[in-house]
Amino acid sequence: MTSFSFSLQKTDGAARRGRVTTAHGTFETPTFMATATAATVKAMTVDQVRGTGAELAICNTYHLMLRPSAERVAALGGLHTFMNWAGPIVTDSGGFQVMSLASLRKLTEDGVTFQSHVDGSKHNLTPERSMEIQTLLDSDITMALDECTPHPATHEVAAESMRRSMRWAQRCREAFQQREGYGLFGIVQGSTYEDLRAESVRALNDIGFDGFGIGGLAVGEGQEAMFRVLDFTMPLVPTDKPRYLMGVGTPSDIVGSVMRGIDMFDCVMPTRAGRTGRGYTHRGTINIKNARHAADPRPLDERCTCPTCQHYSRAYLHHLFRCEEILGPMLLTQHNLHYYQMLMQSIRGAIEQGAMQAFAAAFAADQTLGDVSPLLETKKG
Amino acid sequence: MTSFSFSLQKTDGAARRGRVTTAHGTFETPTFMATATAATVKAMTVDQVRGTGAELAICNTYHLMLRPSAERVAALGGLHTFMNWAGPIVTDSGGFQVMSLASLRKLTEDGVTFQSHVDGSKHNLTPERSMEIQTLLDSDITMALDECTPHPATHEVAAESMRRSMRWAQRCREAFQQREGYGLFGIVQGSTYEDLRAESVRALNDIGFDGFGIGGLAVGEGQEAMFRVLDFTMPLVPTDKPRYLMGVGTPSDIVGSVMRGIDMFDCVMPTRAGRTGRGYTHRGTINIKNARHAADPRPLDERCTCPTCQHYSRAYLHHLFRCEEILGPMLLTQHNLHYYQMLMQSIRGAIEQGAMQAFAAAFAADQTLGDVSPLLETKKG
Numbered sequence: 001m002t003s004f005s006f007s008l009q010k011t012d013g014a015a016r017r018g019r020v021t022t023a024h025g026t027f028e029t030p031t032f033m034a035t036a037t038a039a040t041v042k043a044m045t046v047d048q049v050r051g052t053g054a055e056l057a058i059c060n061t062y063h064l065m066l067r068p069s070a071e072r073v074a075a076l077g078g079l080h081t082f083m084n085w086a087g088p089i090v091t092d093s094g095g096f097q098v099m100s101l102a103s104l105r106k107l108t109e110d111g112v113t114f115q116s117h118v119d120g121s122k123h124n125l126t127p128e129r130s131m132e133i134q135t136l137l138d139s140d141i142t143m144a145l146d147e148c149t150p151h152p153a154t155h156e157v158a159a160e161s162m163r164r165s166m167r168w169a170q171r172c173r174e175a176f177q178q179r180e181g182y183g184l185f186g187i188v189q190g191s192t193y194e195d196l197r198a199e200s201v202r203a204l205n206d207i208g209f210d211g212f213g214i215g216g217l218a219v220g221e222g223q224e225a226m227f228r229v230l231d232f233t234m235p236l237v238p239t240d241k242p243r244y245l246m247g248v249g250t251p252s253d254i255v256g257s258v259m260r261g262i263d264m265f266d267c268v269m270p271t272r273a274g275r276t277g278r279g280y281t282h283r284g285t286i287n288i289k290n291a292r293h294a295a296d297p298r299p300l301d302e303r304c305t306c307p308t309c310q311h312y313s314r315a316y317l318h319h320l321f322r323c324e325e326i327l328g329p330m331l332l333t334q335h336n337l338h339y340y341q342m343l344m345q346s347i348r349g350a351i352e353q354g355a356m357q358a359f360a361a362a363f364a365a366d367q368t369l370g371d372v373s374p375l376l377e378t379k380k381g
Numbered sequence: 382m383t384s385f386s387f388s389l390q391k392t393d394g395a396a397r398r399g400r401v402t403t404a405h406g407t408f409e410t411p412t413f414m415a416t417a418t419a420a421t422v423k424a425m426t427v428d429q430v431r432g433t434g435a436e437l438a439i440c441n442t443y444h445l446m447l448r449p450s451a452e453r454v455a456a457l458g459g460l461h462t463f464m465n466w467a468g469p470i471v472t473d474s475g476g477f478q479v480m481s482l483a484s485l486r487k488l489t490e491d492g493v494t495f496q497s498h499v500d501g502s503k504h505n506l507t508p509e510r511s512m513e514i515q516t517l518l519d520s521d522i523t524m525a526l527d528e529c530t531p532h533p534a535t536h537e538v539a540a541e542s543m544r545r546s547m548r549w550a551q552r553c554r555e556a557f558q559q560r561e562g563y564g565l566f567g568i569v570q571g572s573t574y575e576d577l578r579a580e581s582v583r584a585l586n587d588i589g590f591d592g593f594g595i596g597g598l599a600v601g602e603g604q605e606a607m608f609r610v611l612d613f614t615m616p617l618v619p620t621d622k623p624r625y626l627m628g629v630g631t632p633s634d635i636v637g638s639v640m641r642g643i644d645m646f647d648c649v650m651p652t653r654a655g656r657t658g659r660g661y662t663h664r665g666t667i668n669i670k671n672a673r674h675a676a677d678p679r680p681l682d683e684r685c686t687c688p689t690c691q692h693y694s695r696a697y698l699h700h701l702f703r704c705e706e707i708l709g710p711m712l713l714t715q716h717n718l719h720y721y722q723m724l725m726q727s728i729r730g731a732i733e734q735g736a737m738q739a740f741a742a743a744f745a746a747d748q749t750l751g752d753v754s755p756l757l758e759t760k761k762g
Contacts, residue, residue: 039700043707045429046692068675068700076678076696084692275707294449297457311427311465315457319420319449326424326656326707 004140004183004210006242006263010352014234014261017351020211020242022088022140023181024080027055029242029263030351032254032344033090034337035271038063039073039083042271043329044337046084052306052334053341057085058266061094061133062101065123066116070136078138090266091139092246093130093172093187096148096215107147109164127171135177143213143246144172146187151219158191165189166203173207183210185244188233191216192225197233211242214262218247227256234261251280251343252367255360258347270340274333277321280340283369288332292374293318302372306338307331385521385564385591387623387644391733395615395642398732401592401623403469403521404562405461408436410623410644411732413635413725414471415718416652419444420454420464423652424710425718427465433687433715434722438466439647442475442514443482446504447497451517459519471647472520473627474511474553474568477529477596488528490545508552512565516558524594524627525553527568532600539572546570547584554588564591566625569614572597573606578614592623595643599629608637615642632661632724633748636741639728651721655714658702661721664750669713673755674699683753687719688712 002021006029010017018029034041034054041049041057049057059079064070076082079089095112098105102114102123111126130145146165149158169186176184186204190196204212214233217226226248237243244264245257254265270280277289281301286293288300299309300317308317308331320328350359383402387410391398399410415422415435422430422438430438440460445451457463460470476493479486483495483504492507511526527546530539550567557565567585571577585593595614598607607629618624625645626638635646651661658670662682667674669681680690681698689698689712701709731740 038704038706039697040704040706040708043711045688045708045711047688063704067704068696072676072696075676076694082694082697084697295453295456307426307428313457313463315449315453316420316463316465323419323421323444323448325419325421326710327421327426329707330424330426330711 002181004181006211006240008239012351012354012356013259015258015347015351015356016239016261016263017348018242018263020088021181022183023179024086024088024140025055027088028348030254030258030344030347031056031264032340033058033264033266035266035268036083036085037268038067039079041333041337043275043326043333044271048334049085049337050087052337053345054337056088056090056264058090058092059083059137059139060092060097061130061137062092062097062125064091064137065094065125065133066118066121070133074136074138078136080138088140089138090141090244091134091137091143093134093143093145094125095130095145096247098125099148109167111145127168128175131172131175131177140182141211142176142182142184144169144184144186144209146189146215148219149189149191149216151191151216151221153191155193155196158189158193158196162189162191162196162200166200166207169204169209170207173209185209185211185213187213187215187246188237189216192221192229194232197229198236201233201236205238209241211244212237214243214245217245218249218253223250223253223256226253227260230257230260230262237261251340252364254343255347255363258351259356259360270336271333274336275329277328277332279317279332280336281371282366283371284367286371288314288317289321296375298372298375300332300335301339304335304339304342306335308335308338383562385562387592387621389620393732393735393737394640396639396728396732396737397620397642397644398729399623399644401469402562403564404560405467405469405521406436408469409729411635411639411725411728412437412645413721414439414645414647416647416649417464417466418649419448420460422714422718424656424707424714425652429715430466430718431468433718434726435718437469437471437645438464439471439473440464440518440520441473441478442511442518443473443478443506445472445518446475446506446514447499447502451514455517455519459517461519469521470519471522471625472515472518472524474515474524474526475506476511476526477628479506480529490548492526508549509556512553512556512558521563522592523557523563523565525550525565525567525590527570527596529600530570530572530597532572532597532602534572536574536577539570539574540577543570543572543577543581547581550585550590551588554590566590566592566594568594568596568627569618570597573602573610575613578610579617582614582617586619590622592625593618595624595626598626599634604631604634604637607634608641611638611641611643618642632721633745635724636728636744639732640737640741651717652714655717656710658709658713660698660713661717662752663747664752665748667752669695669698669709670702677756679753679756681713681716682720685716685720685723687716689716689719
């Protein structure tokens with residue numbers, strides 16, 4: 001049997017190059033997870049997801065407890081079999097989605113009761129039930145149930161919220177069913193307050209976890225505030241465990257957060273953007289639905305090696321989106337996930353070479369270039 | 382350079398096993414085309430389409446002349462480059478779609494004027510313009526512009542409509558730009574009238590075409606009437622050219638039509654069904670959204686070798702459709718196209734072995750079986 005473990009290969013300033021081993025294989029860090037909320041990466045087959053270079057998928061407790069239910073997923077062999085993803089899987093605890101999606105939420109010390117946003121059915125989510133669900137789902141990395149403190153929050157509200165999350169973290173630790181190769185992450189809260197973040201890290205350390213989620217960020221505070229929180233929080237987090245910045249973020253967020261010691265990321269942006277016509281390039285994002293792309297024979301990003309950029313023009317992608325053809329979101333999502341995975345690969349390479357600062361500078365300079373110039377019109381006559 | 386040609390390998394009764402050679406490669410007949418109306422097979426990548434065994438794609442003049450325009454496709458290198466389909470492509474002439482989709486249609490001896498169903502813009506489609514568009518699209522098999530006579534039609538209306546289509550066929554022949562490896566098909570009309578179908582075949586024969594479309598069927602007349610028309614029409618059609626039954630059909634339609642001498646088929650049914658939750662099995666079709674599949678660990682069709690059936694349960698497909706996840710239509714379309722291609726492969730094998738009658742009988746018997754029985758509930762306790 002394989003133990004759940006993290007090995008730190010190399011550091012470059014605060015940036016870390018590592019490897020996490022789980023019951024369903026390893027993944028290299030810094031890593032960007034493939035978002036598979038309802039046990040599918042939207043508009044992508046599993047083979048296509050793997051083809052982007054993704055090693056780790058993240059599914060959601062809230063969505064799956066409602067449909068098709070954790071018990072059904074377990075009866076069907078767990079998430080890996082259900083969705084045909086052989087590699088490691090993280091599951092979010094459901095706390096964030098209950099607060100953002102469900103109606104008639106009631107938060108007590110025990111947990112949270114709510115009505116499903118799908119069919120109005122009533123549900124109860126406690127730390128113990130969240131652990132049970134994530135075990136039924138068979139996720140390799142279980143996240144503790146917490147409350148994602150909204151932003152902005154007063155110090156008093158943030159403290160109360162964080163301390164309840166820490167009591168829940170203790171209950172999660174006790175309820176978590178230890179299995180070889182499976183890990184449980186605690187989640188650091190405390191809003192933008194240095195003393196509360198420090199208190200949260202100490203509390204989680206005292207309980208003992210296999211990794212640290214950094215929660216309550218990317219909730220409207222802005223990149224500057226987020227980086228400031230990481231600046232005073234990350235030096236307090238033990239170096240021998242993986243650190244996961246939940247729900248982050250833009251390519252720029254990721255580069256900056258890696259330089260502050262983050263190992264793991266997840267975000268719906270590349271998949272959501274792929275469905276709405278926004279494509280990532282090394283020069284920033286473009287909207288493929290814009291008329292300037294209608295006759296452009298060039299690929300989305302001339303530097304990109306993904307199947308979309310190898311085989312299709314901007315004009316074709318534009319055509320697919322104009323005609324609302326499903327292949328548009330499919331090809332653009334594939335490109336966007338490939339872009340994110342190439343970014344992570346470049347970051348890992350830069351850390352290995354001790355060149356993270358230079359990489360970050362070049363990355364930032366490229367992002368300000370703006371899109372390539374339109375081609376001249378075809379010569380008349 | 383490759384000549385456009387048809388070689389007849391084997392016959393079994395009226396059923397024919399053949400091969401068509403085009404500028405972009407060969408395809409084996411009887412064949413079922415992948416429907417790529419707007420230069421994409423809906424919800425499928427080109428690799429996935431090829432993976433089903435499809436050798437031939439069909440695109441649509443009407444849709445592409447409106448978006449992105451034939452001139453733009455030509456500027457981007459033609460359809461093969463535009464949509465990344467290296468194999469042979471058929472284009473429909475646009476006549477059928479003008480009459481079924483466009484508004485303010487006006488049909489004259491010259492052609493048809495209409496307003497786009499997309500943006501209301503005014504367009505004109507004549508035999509000459511249809512040939513020009515299909516040349517710009519670079520389709521390997523160009524279809525003559527005709528009027529698909531609605532059903533039912535009086536003998537007088539059907540005769541008038543068919544004779545205009547024959548005059549248009551003559552204009553198409555004259556306007557068609559001959560290129561090595563490219564072919565032009567005339568289309569037999571005449572509704573359900575034996576004398577008119579015979580007159581139409583003679584007219585097309587006199588003009589001279591590389592293949593014969595059989596048009597004006599699968600428009601509401603029913604399978605029995607369609608087979609009756611094929612019974613008296615196909616013996617009149619020359620045996621040295623491929624015969625294409627346009628817009629047909631169900632698996633049962635295809636088996637019966639092959640036995641009446643048809644070589645080529647196209648139909649939106651497997652792709653459309655794939656997007657709406659209907660799956661083809663050797664025991665008939667099932668609706669994957671039905672609650673009976675919600676916990677079923679079995680594949681859609683236990684005989685099927687497609688990636689969907691190899692890797693996913695009915696329960697997972699049901700979950701995807703219930704959650705309106707794009708992967709549902711993707712996986713089910715893949716399965717349905719694979720089902721159709723496996724059917725065509727079996728048909729070709731049966732003809733080669735002189736066993737088409739036995740195959741058709743076994744096929745029909747299987748189709749009446751109905752879906753597999755539900756599994757018993759999991760034992761309690």
